[in-house]
Amino acid sequence: MSLLTITDLANEVAGKPILKGLSLSINAGEIHAIMGPNGAGKSTLAYTLGGRPGYDVTGGSATLDGRDLLAMAPHERAAAGLFLGFQYPVEIPGVSMVQFLREALNAQRKSRGEEPLSGGAFLKLAREKAALLKLDPDMLKRPVNVGFSGGEKKRAEMVQMGILDPKLAILDETDSGLDIDALKVCGEGINAIMRRPDKAVLLITHYQRLLDYVKPDFVHVLAGGRIVRSGGPELALELEEQGYEALVA
Amino acid sequence: MTALLPTRHEEAWRYADLAALESVWPVVPETIVLAPGEQGTRTLVIEGAAVHDITITLGEGAQFAFHVLNAAKGYGRVALRVTLARGSRFHLGAAQIAGGEQTVEIVTEVIHAEPDAVSRQVVRQVLAGQATGNYLGRVVVDRGAVGTDGEQSIRAMLLDRTATANARPELEIFADDVKCAHGCAIGELDANALFYLASRGIPPISAKALMLQAFLAEAFIGAADEERLTAAALAALETVL
Numbered sequence: 001m002s003l004l005t006i007t008d009l010a011n012e013v014a015g016k017p018i019l020k021g022l023s024l025s026i027n028a029g030e031i032h033a034i035m036g037p038n039g040a041g042k043s044t045l046a047y048t049l050g051g052r053p054g055y056d057v058t059g060g061s062a063t064l065d066g067r068d069l070l071a072m073a074p075h076e077r078a079a080a081g082l083f084l085g086f087q088y089p090v091e092i093p094g095v096s097m098v099q100f101l102r103e104a105l106n107a108q109r110k111s112r113g114e115e116p117l118s119g120g121a122f123l124k125l126a127r128e129k130a131a132l133l134k135l136d137p138d139m140l141k142r143p144v145n146v147g148f149s150g151g152e153k154k155r156a157e158m159v160q161m162g163i164l165d166p167k168l169a170i171l172d173e174t175d176s177g178l179d180i181d182a183l184k185v186c187g188e189g190i191n192a193i194m195r196r197p198d199k200a201v202l203l204i205t206h207y208q209r210l211l212d213y214v215k216p217d218f219v220h221v222l223a224g225g226r227i228v229r230s231g232g233p234e235l236a237l238e239l240e241e242q243g244y245e246a247l248v249a
Numbered sequence: 250m251t252a253l254l255p256t257r258h259e260e261a262w263r264y265a266d267l268a269a270l271e272s273v274w275p276v277v278p279e280t281i282v283l284a285p286g287e288q289g290t291r292t293l294v295i296e297g298a299a300v301h302d303i304t305i306t307l308g309e310g311a312q313f314a315f316h317v318l319n320a321a322k323g324y325g326r327v328a329l330r331v332t333l334a335r336g337s338r339f340h341l342g343a344a345q346i347a348g349g350e351q352t353v354e355i356v357t358e359v360i361h362a363e364p365d366a367v368s369r370q371v372v373r374q375v376l377a378g379q380a381t382g383n384y385l386g387r388v389v390v391d392r393g394a395v396g397t398d399g400e401q402s403i404r405a406m407l408l409d410r411t412a413t414a415n416a417r418p419e420l421e422i423f424a425d426d427v428k429c430a431h432g433c434a435i436g437e438l439d440a441n442a443l444f445y446l447a448s449r450g451i452p453p454i455s456a457k458a459l460m461l462q463a464f465l466a467e468a469f470i471g472a473a474d475e476e477r478l479t480a481a482a483l484a485a486l487e488t489v490l
Contacts, residue, residue, distance in 0.1 A: 052444050078450035090445040094463025103459065104449035111450070143463075164449065 003028045003200045004168055009060035010225075011048050018044045020225035021060065026168070026200045033203040033211055033236060036222035037244045042204045043087060045222070046172040050084040051077055064168060078104075079111040081167030083160075085174050089153040092144035097156065100144050101126060101163055108164065129162030133189045150177030158189040169194055170202045175210035187213025208240040221247060261328065264383045264415045266352035269298060269324035278302045283311035285334070290314045290473050294481055298323030304330045307337035309363075316472040317343035319353045320485035328356040333366035341370045344468040344482055347380035347412075348489035354383035361389065361427075365396040373468040374405040375461050376412035377489040387419040388431075394424045401431040406438060406464055408457070408489065454490050461486055 004026040011019045018041045048055040051074035062069040106116040130137045133155045219235040255262040285308035319325045345353040359368045374382040388399045405414035418431035446456035469478045
């Protein structure tokens with residue numbers, strides 16, 4: 001069944017229309033990739049679904065697992081099972097990764113009526129996910145993303161995803177700023193955490209290379225605020241060869 | 250004879266809540282003297298209305314650390330006049346938290362009277378509603394007080410645009426070969442960081458508390474009762490969020 005259903009979504013950022021009637025449906029168990037030229041609205045789509053202030057929806061709808069995503073506050077969307085992987089993860093001085101993630105996980109559990117995870121159980125989970133992404137567990141004691149390299153920030157995002165265990169992950173250019181080895185580690189992490197019959201992923205990327213590791217079931221081209229073409233994995237290869245201009249024109 | 254109430258013409262009382270001051274006037278001054286080589290600490294937690302006027306004198310090589318949490322419900326003021334002898338060291342770590350229409354303030358004068366003394370002042374403020382938070386701090390380096398090392402780091406976070414922070418770090422230097430620095434910033438919580446925390450499932454009030462706790466913690470670094478101060482600050486934060 002459809003996990004994420006977006007119908008005719010339109011929005012404005014600072015009074016300027018960006019998404020102009022975008023429709024997309026993602027079933028549980030599927031991995032979709034959205035590609036497209038700069039300024040097409042890819043990150044805007046991610047932020048709009050995440051509920052970032054300033055990304056005002058002007059029309060259409062979006063549901064996650066049948067629930068109205070757009071009616072929820074950002075923290076409620078997370079508790080409903082949405083995870084947003086940031087292109088530029090934010091640094092938060094003075095707040096440790098462990099403190100931040102434990103608070104996040106327990107806030108989500110609380111809103112779902114589940115018991116909070118104890119300190120010990122949380123640390124065990126966090127170490128396990130850090131190991132999966134080959135991230136030094138000592139980094140979890142450091143302030144959120146502060147002093148992390150570009151690659152460490154992206155791997156830390158995937159560790160967060162592993163700990164929070166979402167239904168749907170929207171990963172905004174997770175591959176940018178990664179070297180070849182880190183790209184492979186992140187790709188394998190995404191597969192290990194999210195390649196499940198009850199989960200789905202929306203990958204936003206400019207390049208084919210991440211898709212070598214995380215094989216999409218569907219590829220979409222976003223241009224001018226709409227999906228202009230959809231296809232299988234071969235579409236990404238075609239784009240890589242011919243560029244966007246030929247396809248979008 | 251009762252001392253006359255100060256007026257706003259006096260620089261040190263310029264932003265004070267003079268109406269509230271009347272109820273606690275006259276203030277009984279307090280004196281702390283550290284003998285040469287002596288070490289001392291003091292922690293002051295202000296929860297009700299209170300006005301403190303403290304003169305601190307440090308002998309040669311003495312060290313004194315003063316930590317303040319000024320979360321007065323009403324007018325809360327701490328005025329310090331610190332005189333440093335050769336090689337002594339003074340540290341002030343202060344956090345001020347206010348909401349409603351409260352005024353909280355820290356007024357300091359740190360006098361480097363002799364060479365090679367060190368002073369550090371770290372002040373962090375969280376202000377909500379129509380509250381006013383003040384820091385008026387003067388560092389004076391007397392003639393001949395070479396090798397002085399003085400630093401003021403003053404930051405304020407405004408939770409509402411209706412809150413006011415007055416920060417005035419001042420240096421008066423009458424000696425050569427001294428190191429004095431001051432930094433001052435007034436801002437709002439980073440909207441990007443708040444959205445990042447929310448995107449992980451943390452509700453807005455908890456996200457703000459998490460960030461503000463980290464911000465205020467800088468004032469309590471090195472305090473003997475850091476944990477107690479942090480817990481009291483968190484409780485005070487909850488009342489203004």
